[in-house]
Amino acid sequence: MKGIILFVGSLLLVVIAEGQGLLKKLDEAVKNLEADSQMKGAILGFYVVAQKTGETFYDKNAHIGFAVASSQKVITSAASLELLGIDYRYKTELAYEGRIDNGVLNGNVYLIGYGDPTLGSWRYSNTKEQVVLNEWTRSFDKNGIKKVNGNIIGYDKNWESQTIPGGWIWDDIGNYYGAGVSALNWRENQYDLKLKSGKTGDKVSIVTTVPKLYDVSLVTELAAGKPGSGDNAFIYLPPYANIGFVRGTIPPSETSFTISGSFPNPSFQLTSTLADALKAKGIDIKMAVTSGYESLLDKTPLPKNITTLVTHYSPTLDSINYWFLKRSINLYGEDLVKTLGFEKKRAGSTDSGISVIKNFWKSNGIDPSSINMIDGSGLSPQNRITSEALVKVMQYARTRPWFSSFNNALPDFNGIKMKSGTIGGAKSFTGYVGGYTFAIVVNNYSGSAAAIVRKLYKVLDVLK
Numbered sequence: 001m002k003g004i005i006l007f008v009g010s011l012l013l014v015v016i017a018e019g020q021g022l023l024k025k026l027d028e029a030v031k032n033l034e035a036d037s038q039m040k041g042a043i044l045g046f047y048v049v050a051q052k053t054g055e056t057f058y059d060k061n062a063h064i065g066f067a068v069a070s071s072q073k074v075i076t077s078a079a080s081l082e083l084l085g086i087d088y089r090y091k092t093e094l095a096y097e098g099r100i101d102n103g104v105l106n107g108n109v110y111l112i113g114y115g116d117p118t119l120g121s122w123r124y125s126n127t128k129e130q131v132v133l134n135e136w137t138r139s140f141d142k143n144g145i146k147k148v149n150g151n152i153i154g155y156d157k158n159w160e161s162q163t164i165p166g167g168w169i170w171d172d173i174g175n176y177y178g179a180g181v182s183a184l185n186w187r188e189n190q191y192d193l194k195l196k197s198g199k200t201g202d203k204v205s206i207v208t209t210v211p212k213l214y215d216v217s218l219v220t221e222l223a224a225g226k227p228g229s230g231d232n233a234f235i236y237l238p239p240y241a242n243i244g245f246v247r248g249t250i251p252p253s254e255t256s257f258t259i260s261g262s263f264p265n266p267s268f269q270l271t272s273t274l275a276d277a278l279k280a281k282g283i284d285i286k287m288a289v290t291s292g293y294e295s296l297l298d299k300t301p302l303p304k305n306i307t308t309l310v311t312h313y314s315p316t317l318d319s320i321n322y323w324f325l326k327r328s329i330n331l332y333g334e335d336l337v338k339t340l341g342f343e344k345k346r347a348g349s350t351d352s353g354i355s356v357i358k359n360f361w362k363s364n365g366i367d368p369s370s371i372n373m374i375d376g377s378g379l380s381p382q383n384r385i386t387s388e389a390l391v392k393v394m395q396y397a398r399t400r401p402w403f404s405s406f407n408n409a410l411p412d413f414n415g416i417k418m419k420s421g422t423i424g425g426a427k428s429f430t431g432y433v434g435g436y437t438f439a440i441v442v443n444n445y446s447g448s449a450a451a452i453v454r455k456l457y458k459v460l461d462v463l464k
Contacts, residue, residue, distance in 0.1 A: 022462070026058055029459045038452055042445040047387040048438045048463070054395055057436060062391075065372055065384030066441045069421030070328045071428040072378030072385055075371060075393050077321055077409070079357045080336045081402045084343065086318035090116035092184070094136050095306040096150075103146035110306060111271055112155045113184030115348060116314045117335040120187040120270070123323055124315050129187065129211075132312060133277040139310040140283055147284040154271035155302055159183035159338055159348030163239045163266070166350075167380035174237035174244060178379065179262035181335045183348060186263070186270035187211070188331055193235065195257045197224040197250050204233075204250055214272040216264060217243050225249030235261040318405040325409035325419060333377030350375065366392050378421055390430040390439035398437070407432075414457045415464070427452050434463045 026048075034044060047062035049055060091114055098107015118127045125131070163180025164173055172178035179189035194207035204222035222233055229251055237244025241264045250257045263269045275287050314320070324332040334350070341352030353376065358368045370389040374380040397406050410417045410431060418431020421441070427449060428441035440459065445452045 023058065026459070026462045029462050030058075030060060033455055033459055036455060038445045038447045038455070039442070040446065043443050045387040045439070045441045045443075046459075047391045047440075048436050049391055049395065051395070051398065051432065051435050051437050059388075062388040063370070063386055065370065065386050066428070066443050067381055067383055067423060067426040068385045068387075068390065068428040068430075068439075068441050069378045069383075069423035069426050070330075071390060071419050071421035071430045071439070071441070072373065072383055073325060073328065073333055073376075073421075074390065074397070074419050074430060075361070075373070075385070076333050076336050076357065076376040077325055078393050078397045078400075078406065079360050080317065080340060081321060081406060082400060083340060083356070083360060084317055084336075086316060086321075086402045086405055088317040090114055090118070090314035090339075092116050092119055092312045094139060094309045094312075096309060097303045097306050098150065100143060100145060103144050105145045105148045105150065108150040108303075109148060109152045110155050110302065111152065111184060111274060112158070112302065113182065113267070114158055115181070115183050115185070115335055115339050115342065116312075117181065117185050117188065117332050118314045118320060119185055119312070122187075124319070127315065129273075133274065135310060135312060136274060137277055137281045137283075140278060140281070143309060145283065148278075149286055151287050152271050152275050152278075152285065154184050154267035156183040156267040157302070159342065160350075162350070165334060165375035165380060167374040167382040169381065170236065171234055172379060173239075174235040174261055174264075176260035176262055177330055179331045180239055180266075181331055181338060182266040184267040184270050185331070185335070186266050186273065188329070189263045189266045190260050191263065192258050192260050193218070193246065195220075195222065195233070195246075195250055195254065195259065197222075197252050197254045197257060200224050200226055200252045202252075204246075206246070207256060211273070213263075214269055215242055219243065219245050221245055221247045223249050224252040224254075227252060231257075231259060233259050235259065237261060237264050240265050318402065321405065322409040325406075326411055328377075328411075328420075330377035330379050334375060337376035361389075361393070364392075364396055378423070381423060381426075387430075387439035387441055390428075391437050394430055394432065394437045394439070398432075414460065416460060422449060427456065429456065429460070433460060436463050438463065 046060040048058040093112040176190040233248040337353030340356040342348035370386040372384040421428040430439035
């Protein structure tokens with residue numbers, strides 16, 4: 001027995017010594033990073049805990065709020081998986097009011113949205129544009145509808161009219177990564193803009209948009225940049241607007257240079273697309289076109305007596321969450337926030353959803369002051385999250401039945417499963433490595449993002 005005790009004691013001393021050695025190496029790596037010229041005006045937040053015990057292993061400004069950009073997505077992701085469940089599905093209903101007499105529908109058609117962010121998305125086999133449109137047009141055929149004496153109305157009033165969270169910057173709004181969310185979304189609310197350029201300094205022309213934009217005109221103020229200058233083009237088109245501007249530069253001598261923008265009115269874009277699809281099938285539609293602010297002025301409630309033609313269901317939440325984290329889709333994050341607000345408070349708004357998220361994490365031991373969220377995706381530069389809060393979220397996820405799905409959705413960077421975040425002057429990572437859970441973030445660094453990333457990798461390599 002004495003020999004066993006001596007052996008266990010010796011082993012414990014070895015473990016402690018190894019831990020102290022690792023801590024020393026990590027501290028040296030952090031000091032080297034802070035001494036780097038890129039960090040002259042910057043601040044670092046770094047928090048590491050042992051996965052099994054949750055004990056703090058390293059703490060550097062862990063209680064200071066930072067702009068963590070897309071690393072913030074893990075906060076929205078984990079709360080959604082827990083509160084909605086991995087099998088949660090969105091629905092979209094195609095319905096009508098009135099009667100069908102001899103193939104004629106005397107009444108309006110309603111497309112009723114509940115926020116499905118995957119409707120028309122190319123990421124899933126059952127959500128692709130033509131698949132969804134065929135599902136809807138077939139429902140008309142099955143019910144013998146050949147003509148509609150009425151309008152097709154996109155009912156997006158289950159959610160608030162404000163599609164963009166407060167705090168998003170002008171340079172992001174109008175571009176695909178700054179797409180707002182509606183109760184009715186389509187193609188992840190984005191389109192491709194094809195551009196043609198000539199010599200350096202010449203004006204760039206618009207070739208086309210894919211798909212067609214309804215009731216929207218774009219004015220190009222683009223110029224051709226220098227060879228190798230890359231994509232420096234931005235679309236300025238706010239929600240519900242009918243005219244937008246494209247500014248900046250693209251490389252010279254391009255015949256079909258593509259940038260991607262966001263629909264200013266997703267509901268109108270989808271409803272118009274459906275109307276065209278029905279007309280292509282030979283269905284005669286008397287459609288009154290409304291768009292922009294006109295649709296907001298219509299306060300008509302959804303009729304009580306409607307008949308559902310077909311209900312479309314989204315993929316399950318675990319599949320949606322996979323793309324949310326793996327490809328860092330901002331639209332999915334904003335959609336999940338409003339979904340939480342709608343499902344838990346019957347208010348499909350950003351404010352209600354953020355309240356649900358903060359209260360959830362408060363009940364799980366995270367101080368609300370360490371999660372100052374403006375949105376669900378991290379796109380707003382006004383967000384402030386502590387590295388400690390990120391680590392607590394990641395530790396919580398490890399205890400849940402859905403962890404394998406969550407962990408599988410995390411990208412792999414530098415051989416580490418972790419979520420990254422990038423925004424002007426900010427870079428962050430949070431994830432799992434070598435028996436530790438960590439969050440590391442730098443704000444206000446100088447120089448290139450690629451260079452600071454390599455230096456952050458060197459710090460994290462110590463934990464491998």
